[in-house]
Amino acid sequence: MNSSSAFTLSDVSKVYANGTVALKNLELTVNEGQFVSLLGPSGCGKSTVLRMVAGLGKMSFGTIYWGSSSQRHLAYVFQEAALMPWATVQENVRLPLKLSGLSNATANAAVAEAIALVDLKGFERSYPRELSGGMKMRVSIARALVTKPEVLLMDEPFGALDEMTRSRLNSDLLHLWHQKQWTVVFVTHNIYEAVFLSNRVVVMAARPGRVIADVAIAAPYPRTEDFRTTPLFNDYCREISRCLSSASGQAPQRADADRASGAV
Amino acid sequence: MTNLFREIANTSAPDRPLTSVSTRRQVWLRALLSPDVLAPVAVGLLLLLVWEIGVRITQMPPYLLPGPLLVLQTLISEWGTLFPSMLITLRITLVAFVAAVLSGLLISILFTQSKWIERSFFPYAVILQTTPIVAIAPLIILWVRQAVPGESSTFVSLVICAWLVAFFPILANTTLGLNSADHNLVNLFQLYRASRWQTLRYLRLPSAMPYFLGGLRISGGLALIGAVVAEFVAGTGGTSSGIAYQILMSSFNLQIPRMFAALLMTTALGVAIFIALTLFSDLMLRNWHESAVKREN
Numbered sequence: 001m002n003s004s005s006a007f008t009l010s011d012v013s014k015v016y017a018n019g020t021v022a023l024k025n026l027e028l029t030v031n032e033g034q035f036v037s038l039l040g041p042s043g044c045g046k047s048t049v050l051r052m053v054a055g056l057g058k059m060s061f062g063t064i065y066w067g068s069s070s071q072r073h074l075a076y077v078f079q080e081a082a083l084m085p086w087a088t089v090q091e092n093v094r095l096p097l098k099l100s101g102l103s104n105a106t107a108n109a110a111v112a113e114a115i116a117l118v119d120l121k122g123f124e125r126s127y128p129r130e131l132s133g134g135m136k137m138r139v140s141i142a143r144a145l146v147t148k149p150e151v152l153l154m155d156e157p158f159g160a161l162d163e164m165t166r167s168r169l170n171s172d173l174l175h176l177w178h179q180k181q182w183t184v185v186f187v188t189h190n191i192y193e194a195v196f197l198s199n200r201v202v203v204m205a206a207r208p209g210r211v212i213a214d215v216a217i218a219a220p221y222p223r224t225e226d227f228r229t230t231p232l233f234n235d236y237c238r239e240i241s242r243c244l245s246s247a248s249g250q251a252p253q254r255a256d257a258d259r260a261s262g263a264v
Numbered sequence: 265m266t267n268l269f270r271e272i273a274n275t276s277a278p279d280r281p282l283t284s285v286s287t288r289r290q291v292w293l294r295a296l297l298s299p300d301v302l303a304p305v306a307v308g309l310l311l312l313l314v315w316e317i318g319v320r321i322t323q324m325p326p327y328l329l330p331g332p333l334l335v336l337q338t339l340i341s342e343w344g345t346l347f348p349s350m351l352i353t354l355r356i357t358l359v360a361f362v363a364a365v366l367s368g369l370l371i372s373i374l375f376t377q378s379k380w381i382e383r384s385f386f387p388y389a390v391i392l393q394t395t396p397i398v399a400i401a402p403l404i405i406l407w408v409r410q411a412v413p414g415e416s417s418t419f420v421s422l423v424i425c426a427w428l429v430a431f432f433p434i435l436a437n438t439t440l441g442l443n444s445a446d447h448n449l450v451n452l453f454q455l456y457r458a459s460r461w462q463t464l465r466y467l468r469l470p471s472a473m474p475y476f477l478g479g480l481r482i483s484g485g486l487a488l489i490g491a492v493v494a495e496f497v498a499g500t501g502g503t504s505s506g507i508a509y510q511i512l513m514s515s516f517n518l519q520i521p522r523m524f525a526a527l528l529m530t531t532a533l534g535v536a537i538f539i540a541l542t543l544f545s546d547l548m549l550r551n552w553h554e555s556a557v558k559r560e561n
Contacts, residue, residue, distance in 0.1 A: 056451050076455055082448035086470045086552045098466070099456045127552050147456075 005067035006032045006151055006183040007053065012062030014048055014209075021208035022048045028202065028211065032068050032150075035177055035184045037194035037201045039240065041248070045209025046187045050076075050153050053185065074151040075144035079159060081136035083128040083143075089115065090124040093142045100147075107146075114146040117176060134165035141173070151183045158193070170196055171225065178221055191244075195236045196228060203240055205247035213243040330521040339525035346510055346522075350529050353491055353506030356419065357537070360426030361487040365480065367427070368434025375435075376442040376468065377460070386439075393432040397490060401425050401497040418505055422494045429490030433482040441475025442468045474553050477545040484537045492530060507533075 007030055014023040023045040030036050038046040051057035053064065054076050075096075083092045093114055097107035115124060118138040128136055137157060144152060158166040174197055177184055188194050194201045195217055203213040217236055219227060227233055295301070312332045318324075319331035326334055339346070371389070375382040401421075408421035445467050453463050495508030507530050514523035549556035 054455055056454060074455075076452065078448045078451070080448060082446060082452060084449065084467070084470065086473070095452075095466070096456045099453065099458045099462055129552060129557065 004032050005065075006030050006034070007067055008065045009049070009053070010063050010065060012049075012052065012064070013060050014045065014052070014057070015060045024208035024210050026062070026209070026211060030183060030185060032183055033181050034200055035186065035198045037186045037188055037198040038204060039188060039191065039194045039201055039244075040204030040209075041189065041206055041244070043209070044204040044206040046204055047155050048209065050155050050185060050187055053151075054153055068150075073147075073149055074153060075147060075149035077137075077140055077144050077152070077154040077157045079156045081128070081133075081140040083136060083139055085128050088125050088127055089120060089131075089139050089142075092128070092139055093146050095143060096147045110146050110148075114142040117145055118142040119172070132165075133161055134169060137161065137169065145176075149182065151185070154184065154186045156187050156189070159188070159190075166193070167225070173197065174221070174223060191237050191240050192228070195233060195240065196223065201236075201240060203243045203247075205244075212247045213240070215240055215243075327518050327520045330524055334521050335524040335528065338521040339528060342522055342525055346507070346526055346529060349505075349507045349510045349526075350533065353488075353495065353508065353530070354533060356422045356426055356491040356495075356506060357488045357533075360423045360430055360491060361484055363423065363427045364431035364434055364483055364487060368431045368479070368483070369438055369476070372435050372438035372442060372472075373464065375439050376464075382439070389432060389435055392428060397425055397429050397493055398497060400428075401494045404494075405498055418498055422491060422498060422505065425494030425497075426487050426490035429493075430483045430487035433486065434476070434479040437475045437479030437482075438472050441472025444475065445471040474549060474555060477541075477548060481538065481541045481545060484541045485534055488530070488534050488537060 009026055009028045012023060012026040012028075013021070015021050026045075026049065028049070038049060040046050048057060052059050053071075054074060055071050056076075084095070087095075090111060094104070094107050094111045097110060098104075112124075115121060118141050120135065120138050120142065123131065123135070128139070131139065140157070158169055161169065170193060186194070186197060199217050199221075201213075201215045201217060202211055203215065204210065205212045215236065219230075219232055219236075316331045316333055319329060324331075330338075371385075375386065404424050405418070405421040408424065409417050412420050449467055450463075453467055458466070491506065492508040495506050496512060498505055499509040499512045507526055510526045511523055511530070514520070514526060546556045551557075
């Protein structure tokens, strides 16, 4: 694995105006070519990390250092497909190129390639309303890939999909990543998804948002569906699940106090 | 009713190639024979029948309530004087409507470019809207006569009155629409460093389209109402103008059947404007918006 860093978050904290501490003293280095999952319960600040890396949210404290990559070469896949309903698949995928000033003629080759990568050939002229949830997500991924990004940020992209579509898209994503060698930061609250995809799982806890474990998944790629039934896979899932439950059971009184104050 | 318009709008959809003129005619025929048309037409005919019979049985004098047949006769015999008046009103309505659309669109875009502009000016748009047009129409007519002497003075002042009534729905709806863009898409545009103009052109304006078209439909009817109300005010001052002046004069002269005929024309004009705008709206949105998408269940 290439070990030069793509970017480093150094001592990053995020405090919202209402006093909520979303992140506290976060240290995270993501290496080039890594598939890193940020895993944790809701409210642990995993999406906040992603937004700050993308420059969509301001940090209260701390810095991001960009290594080999830069903020200009990243793409973002949102929780919802976030497609323009008035535009066809083709026009949706072309959007990032259009915004950078490329003419349709120059963009077309890249658009066709991205659509082919996500297996949507033949749907170029369809409107989003004519597509299923999984297909919409594919369009959203194609739109992210069309700029040939170095870093791919994904914010629970498959959270709203059914189990079968999700595992299909997991395999496809892994296949693409293996081909293209992007750096991927993948936010999820699904342990199995995180272990199946990543070579590194960063486990986070809430209140305040912080990293509680950093687990390397030392299983070789390409990973097939069979990987999900191996003892190794189960061991990793158990280990991470233990981290999560020990973090939530760490200080039961504190948690109760928080819940009480939250109910007011 | 909207289903009917949709059917007609879909006739010209490029994704449904209609091979010949005869198939298109068949679609029209089917649309006209649908329950959406037949039911209200049947109710209307029944009401007209009851009205005609009622007038005949009670021997109601026509200066109190003319029967529908007499109204129709009057409409035909008075067509020569009524129709040109209606054209004048139509012209006022159309000019005011176009002005309302352009100004409403421009001002709402201006509002979304800066929160400060919206904060400072929106209350005044509301004040303009809530001031009763009947009350300020005489003032407007008086002022315009000072500024624009001669023939076109009445026309200009009536257009201003109708515009005042028609422009607010466009402004309010479009402003709401421009601010309703999907926040994920707003983030995406930010991420790809889209310029202000690109965000407006490719994201905010298309998002606002359904809202804008909704405003358009309200505004079309209001432009006509504004024009008629202003004509009434101008007519009381002795200035001859559109169809409202004819209604006013007919009532003064107790020509009640003629008044009904003019009223009928005004209503028909209003309905025609509504249908045209509904067709236009469905045509614009038919590919993507829930309100215009035809579902097969």
